[in-house]
Amino acid sequence: MAEKPDIKFMFEPRSVAVIGASSKQEKIGYKVLRNIVGGGFQGRIYPINPGGGMILDKVAFKSVDEIDDEIDLGIVSIPAKYTFDAVKECADKGVKYLAIITSGFSEVGKIKEEQEIVDYCAERGTRVIGPNIIGVYTSAVSLNATFGPRDVNTGNVAIITQSGALGIAMMGKTKVMNIGLSALVSCGNKADVDEAEMLEYLIDDDSTRAIMMYIEGVKNGDRLVPVLKRATRKKPVVVIKSGSSKRGAVAAASHTGSLAGSDAVFSDIMAQCGVIRAESIDEALRWCKYLASSSEPCGKNAVIITNGGGMGVLATDACEKYNVQLYDDLDVLKKAFAMSVPEFGSTKNPVDITGQATLDDYENALEAAAARDDIHSIICLGCETATMDAERLLVSLDKFNRKHGKVKPAVFSFFGGAMIENAISNLMTRGVPIFYDVYEAVGALGVLYEFSRTLHREPDDDNVTAESLGVDVPAIEEIIKKVRADNRLFLLSYESAALMSAAGIRMPQNAIAHNSEEAVRAAEQIGYPVVMKVVSKDIIHKSDAGGVALDLLNTKEVEDAYDAIMYNCKKYKSDALIEGVEIAEQVKPGTETIIGARIDHSFGPTVMFGLGGIYVEVMKDVAFRAFPLGRKEALAMISEIKSYPLLLGVRGEKRKDINLLVDAILKVGAILYSIKDISDIEINPLIAYDEGDGAIALDARILLKPQQ
């Protein structure tokens, strides 16, 4: 394998070859070249066509061989059956990145053909983007190497899309929405370069201020997650995930062959990564536009300025939905807005400047809000009234945005007839963050705050390892080795118990006694109270046979119970072979939880947590995280389930040992992470006791990966 070229050659190529360049206008090879030339690409352009000649005033080469230059990016747009040959030439030539627009590979089942291409390239140090993509648009070198629209707005939003068709349409849509792009790339079949690598470049790209990703299915979540985590520490990432519904997942699978995975897992892991999740493309684009152009608010105090009580109330509802905090200091609000609020108005938040308000009143109120350091963001609303001059509205808001937009985040929404609508669309093209609907306006501010909270999240040390948690890894490896030798994929109950013990997760102690003395000795060792149960394959219904005794408190009771069990069982079935009597710790009741770790096919090692039994089964009240994670995130995971108050103690109960639950989550995750043989660990139930009293696992189910 040759060394991999830097990802910057994809986004900042100095030279581009178009393999399949054509002078026939209906061909993709024509459109791509037209866009490269027309888009004013700053580097060198090489059309490749076996016929040679001139295409779009450029000399066409018959093959990449003929070019006496280093090629950073090759765009391949020739029929699938010729693609491999063209790829070979490019790889032999040492082209750094090959963007293969051509479709008809793994997405239609031709997996081998795709792999051939990737393998050939990998050996020669050529990276493959796609196949089945729309090309590459990147503003860094003014390169529009796509077959989409020629005319793209340059700006600060980068888009990575899994769907090519949507990518092309987004090029047009962003233009209409006056959104400027720093890059738009599709990753198609992700045969080689995936969205994680593209994202990696965008993290450090100064011209990118917000990143939007359209995802249908995650293949390589374990690579994507750490990159997303790093990305959201620098700039906002907005994700739309299609295939979030059950049926949508099936449709997505048949569309791109990508498995959509569980939406609950995806959703929790995106939140873990600090990613903002949008539902629709419209919403995602709106948010990215706002996020790319707004500065971070200096604090959480938002004020609503409105000329209509109704809109103020709707905005207040929206603030709760989008987690925007309304400023509440009535004295300050009164001081700030007394001059701009007429009689019957209100200086409370929402600040109601009333339907009589003129644009002077609006300007005064807005300036008053901008002037105060303890007001950090503004939601400015209006219903069309007779006193509202739409012309002046346009001028006022534009002026305010120019003056304060860079330091004091604001969103606007006005509601009314044609004049208002025209003013809004005009203001939108001027970059004023104005929205048709109150919920859209508050939603945009809400995601700005969400991003701000992500930026200031306290770092979490996710460098936990099984060893650092005190797990005896060699002991576990020893257990696994025996299970493998036995050709099993599941652990037997005593093996699981041994694994739990190596992990330092307590399970009830037990022992088998063959006579009364042994029973007493075992009980003394385990500690009272104990339970006893006959061990016999011949006695199925142990209780019916009188073969069970609970709540035994001392030597005497254990002795009596031993005798009684033997007597009862022999009477119940005289020919039964009795192997002994099991003596076990009697488990105290507590709060049942479930902790699991598994290899998710999208995200790799993941952990899950929920309260036991009905809460998980009926209420679906569980949380997921990708591993690795630190203590803070494990605690966040526990606290986000709805039944969390049960762990804090309700109805006079004490707080449970949450710290120990955090430990257990980290341990099962770390074991899965470091011992590659294991595919599933489920502790169900793990009974949690009051704080300091720990927890006890009643059952642990552990599965191994099938051997390669």
Place this chain on the structure above:
Amino acid sequence: MAEKPDIKFMFEPRSVAVIGASSKQEKIGYKVLRNIVGGGFQGRIYPINPGGGMILDKVAFKSVDEIDDEIDLGIVSIPAKYTFDAVKECADKGVKYLAIITSGFSEVGKIKEEQEIVDYCAERGTRVIGPNIIGVYTSAVSLNATFGPRDVNTGNVAIITQSGALGIAMMGKTKVMNIGLSALVSCGNKADVDEAEMLEYLIDDDSTRAIMMYIEGVKNGDRLVPVLKRATRKKPVVVIKSGSSKRGAVAAASHTGSLAGSDAVFSDIMAQCGVIRAESIDEALRWCKYLASSSEPCGKNAVIITNGGGMGVLATDACEKYNVQLYDDLDVLKKAFAMSVPEFGSTKNPVDITGQATLDDYENALEAAAARDDIHSIICLGCETATMDAERLLVSLDKFNRKHGKVKPAVFSFFGGAMIENAISNLMTRGVPIFYDVYEAVGALGVLYEFSRTLHREPDDDNVTAESLGVDVPAIEEIIKKVRADNRLFLLSYESAALMSAAGIRMPQNAIAHNSEEAVRAAEQIGYPVVMKVVSKDIIHKSDAGGVALDLLNTKEVEDAYDAIMYNCKKYKSDALIEGVEIAEQVKPGTETIIGARIDHSFGPTVMFGLGGIYVEVMKDVAFRAFPLGRKEALAMISEIKSYPLLLGVRGEKRKDINLLVDAILKVGAILYSIKDISDIEINPLIAYDEGDGAIALDARILLKPQQ
């Protein structure tokens, strides 16, 4: 009190007087008259101004007295301090409806002034609309008696709004959105005429096909609910409720003085009424536009036709969100679409006609869907591609909509650049149901289906009365009488038990014994097992004193327990006065539920149901309904809680006695409904047993209303 005039005189007045008509253009009295005259009102117009003269070419009268005509509708727009005098003249004259635009009454605390007006009018048979409204727009007689925009689109959507400012703005917005109005009225302070009465008119108004209501707070839910129920059996009603958040509710209260009430209660009761709830005004208007113009689908089978897999997947997700059923018969789909789907496309649903699709392909696929009786609705989507001619798109979709729109519901969404956007906005003005976003398109179809389901809901007999449920009403009235005589607002435990008994809701039986023989007699009567507890004010910690015995199975054990309790208690506290020993039925464990009934201040008598303890307290898993309701709705209420599977039986448990829970809900509701003294009944817990085994109430808390 005089007889009330028919509501039709508000919506179809033959004559209108404008009290406060003015020739000064900045005055509301000018704008209203200008709009009435300019709007082409079909009846007689009388400007009233103390100065007389001519206003807008009409003779102005100095007072309504001077008019020699019956006045159906008077519009009052004069300062608040003169309003009562003007109202008096109008009422004396016999004006049927008075729409008082003037504000400054109860909304600013002037409750008495408002009541005076209403009382004076009521005596003379004049109805008051408002005060604090925007006037009345009604297309039936081409009347625009508002101070909003002059130019309003006539059509089939009626709007009732609590906010005047939003009402005015909606007049402009509907014009922009190409929505036609049959009526737009604001109800303001609702001093007399309320939204229920306005709704009543709209139910039978043939020109109204969809109704939108903007509500900040419900005052008279017990009147509104039955009208809503009737309305949604004929036409869709879309409600936006502002103040749905906690803080929004406070803002709403300070804005209109209306209490927003609990959003959970509002939400459940709207669903009970078959009302469609929108979040934002934009959404509500979009939905109403679609609902007013679409026919009902003949069945549930929807198909998605798309040229891009990504959009198809997004639409599939949206279908799950909005409960739209995608057609699944692969053979039929193949038959229907084989001719319009190229290679690499898919005839599965979403039907993917691929990015190569031309408009011919779209037309073919759409016609194929329209031609089949087993395809009932169409979601048609597209990403802009090189093969898509936006001009022709416009013509094709318009033609399809004209041809099939009235019989086969369809929604469209296309995504792309300026040409697509122009085509969309052009199609919108032509009445084609096209949307900027896939989720908006599917959402509209979703509410059409929701309305269709409401139309076909099986009627539920909500004529249940306490008597018909076997409740002994006279016995309960007797109990209440005694509580009233005792000047209490709460029932003592034995009174609650007696009330439960009169309601036929079982509680544990009990009796007090003063000697061993009495204890045995009581136990025999109650039935074993029983529990026993010392009755003594001097012994607080009865268990510590040895004053409690559980699980007593026969005469002997009861006798022994009696002796033991007496002995223990005397030993524990020798001077304790022991009144006796309580013998009670030992309650078997079961599933804890909570059933309640209370007078909600918005909706009057309401019932609630949830699973006991943690489910209600921590998970907030409860359902509400307005009373009256029938068995079907009570069952729907039980089945909509998330923990419902627990009642159906999980983990090998049997189905619980749901029928008896339905009974209990109807009973507590009916008692509250028919016995006006009671304000609250809460049974907590009501332990439900397996089907056929009934349920038992362990505690019932009953409160009375304060006496007037």
